[in-house]
Amino acid sequence: MRRAVLPVLWVVMALLALWYVAAIPMNIREVVTEAERGGAEVWGGTAAERQDRSAWALALRNPSVALNGWAQERPRLPAPHQVAQELYASTIGEEVFGRRGFFQTGELSNRSLVYHAGVTLGATVVGFLIGAAAGVLLAIGIVHNRAMDMSVMPWAVISQTIPIVALAPMIIVVMNSVGVQGLLPKAVISAYLSFFPVVVGMVKGLRAPDRMQLDQMHTWSATQAETLWKLRLPASVPYLFASLKIAIAAALVGTIVGELPVQRGGLGARMLAGSYYGQTTQIWAALLMAAVLAAFLVWLMGWLERRTLRAMGVPA
Amino acid sequence: MSPDGSTQMAAASLSQTSAPVIAARDLNLVFQTADGPVQALKDVSLSVAKGDFVSFIGPSGCGKTTLLRCVAALETPTSGTLTVNGLTPDEARRARAYGYVFQAAGLYPWRTIAGNIRLPLEIMGFPRAEQDARVDRVLKLVDLAGFGRKYPWQLSGGMQQRASIARALAFDADILLMDEPFGALDEIVRDRLNEEVLNLWARTGKTTLFVTHSIPEAVYLSTKIVVMSPRPGRITDVIDSPLPRERPLDIRESPEFLAIAHRVREGLRAGHVEL
Structure with a gap:
């Protein structure tokens, strides 16, 4: 059992790393659009021109905003910590601290x-x-x-x-x-x-x-x-x-x-x-x-x- | 059927004193296989008296196991007559006339030794208290007292086979059928178990049919040795052993023993020459 912990941990770490990397190109189009709306100078031309560019190119040429892909409100691929936060919020957050949670009402919240x-x-x-x-x-x-x-x-x-x-x-x-x-x-x-x-x-x-x-x-x-x-x-x-x-x-x-x-x-x-x-x-x-x-x-x-x-x- | 039905049945067969326990006349058995019919037994006639220890010896394919399986109603002869305790083999099986010891111990790994010996007793509907008493008794008989709570994997191969003999003895059948029970064991364990089987036979007086392919084993154990040969499976010689019933292991170096062994070997060879 104990010997299994380390290999499992390594695999989990590798998957998480892959997930974080993948989140950048997956979300980059939204990230760049947001940055442009915010008045920043972005690489890739107009929104229509950006459609033809590869996600990786957009990410690499806009390094200052690329990592925003891990903190999107409505991401295409949420980063692991965002999922963890949502998981926490919709379980412990909702039931323990929420207005409709188990600790307030004695019943499980139907949002949890x-x-x-x-x-x-x-x-x-x-x-x-x-x-x-x-x-x-x-x-x-x-x-x-x-x-x-x-x-x-x-x-x-x-x-x-x-x-x-x-x-x-x-x-x-x-x-x-x-x-x-x-x-x-x-x-x-x-x-x-x-x-x-x-x-x-x-x-x-x-x-x-x-x-x-x-x-x-x-x-x-x-x-x-x-x-x-x-x-x-x-x-x-x-x-x-x-x-x-x-x-x-x-x-x-x-x-x-x-x-x-x-x-x-x-x-x-x-x-x-x-x-x-x-x-x-x-x-x-x-x-x-x-x-x-x-x-x-x-x-x-x-x-x-x-x-x-x-x-x-x-x-x- | 009530548990004492078999004893009544046994008593009934005892009263017809001269009647053989097992009588086979002109037994034939043909298996239909993909390669055509195979004559497993040809014109086998044999009679076994009460208390006999009969060994069946011969090369593989000679029908010795098949004959034993016919007695146990596990195979049905194609022609000829076979009676066990004066009944048909099938009736004899239902009357619990015999206990069968297979080549492998075949103990259930999920049952303790006592639980394994109890299995036929459960199936036959013995009351619980009597099951316990019988299990204790046969465990002592095969020298396994104190091992009842162990699981099969905790016992050596020889001990497992002894437990399987105990299981065959537990419901007091008066015939014991053994099909190469020690074939998978090493020589040393085998010698000891042969001695124990002989002991057991002397104490219980059960009519025993014993299949083997070891000449010393057959000669050492038997009062009657049936030599068989293959294709078609048939009896080539029946030897009534002149050895005394009391047999220490070193009887195997006596001239009488060697003479019988020689005759068995001759019988086996004759079977082959006829091919």
Whole structure:
């Protein structure tokens, strides 16, 4: 764990450096326009002429204003510290010090990323549980039933080739028309994405016991259910957790996509709102929050895996 | 079925004193493979009396494991008759007539040694208290008392195989089927385990069928040695061992032992010449 810290830190530093460098040419046109409006002499000619010049050239020939690209009000690419500030303002700032925050009102502010992350987390967890359960049940069916073995897998694969952005609004609309709203439609979309890795992993896991182990069960006249419960399921646990880690990340993506058409809170809604109003910093902050959420969920699965395997006697 | 159903069944088979425990007549088994039919067993006839220790020896492909699997109802003969305790192999399996020890110990890594031995007892529906008692008893029988709470990875290969023998003994089947149980172990461990198996056999009196490809192992352990040869799998010689039941390890240097070993080797060679 401790040995991992330094390499991770180096990679983070490198990415941040790259990000800062990239922010300069990305924002330079706005920066130069602003400077010109402010009465400064800028290189590159008129606004129309500047359109044909490269961003790098503009940045290098206007060195006195180029670094303003890190402090734009509405940047094309916000600098890392701007995103960090927005993240702080929309979490701790909003909840602890804000007029509508948790510390003032006892409720989470609907402007805070904590609130929106909570909305997303709820639908993600419900969708993940539905998806994982469906995946395990389908895998059990596939392993035990020849007809299911032949028929389910191709459909499961096809289901994943349909772009979820196309499918999500349809699911929302159809479910809305039968009166189902709120968390459930989003959970269904996230379940739709998360069942697949579980099916694939669990089919492999449930088939992990070798011929000898199955013969052995047969010599004891074990029923299929006993073989499933005492041999196949325990043997599939390592496969299950590998799948669950992928599935929970997919569930989060599904929820966020599901939040785009609904616009009733959640990180997805927040990102879309940010793009409507040109609030790139808000989009990036929501994106970062989603990344933190995903990291937490995957870590949680890893933690559960370690606990489960230890309880099953696997040497630590 | 109730746990004592098998003992009743065993008692019933005991009462027909002269009846062999295992009787095979004109057994044939043909596997249909992609390369055409393969005759795994050809006209195999054999009878095993109660309390016998029978070894099956022969090169790979001679059908010795297949024969054992037929007895265990893991394969079905194409023709011929086979009875186990007077029942069909399938009925005998359901009556818990035999315990089967495979080539690999096959212990579940997520169960302790005691948990592994308990597994067949759970499946067979023994009450919990009796499970505990039986696990303790067979652990002592294979000299693993005190290892019940260990996990398989904490035990050596030899100890794991002993645990798997304990598992096969736990539900008191009166036949023990062993398929090259010590094939993967080194010579030294193997010698010790052979001694222990012999001990176990003397104490429990279980009819034992033992598949091996080691001549000394077969001669040392058996009261009856069945020599088999491949393509098609068949019996070429059946040797009733004149060795006493009490067998110290150094019996393997006695002239009687060497004479039987010689006859086994001759039998194996004869099988090859016929090819």
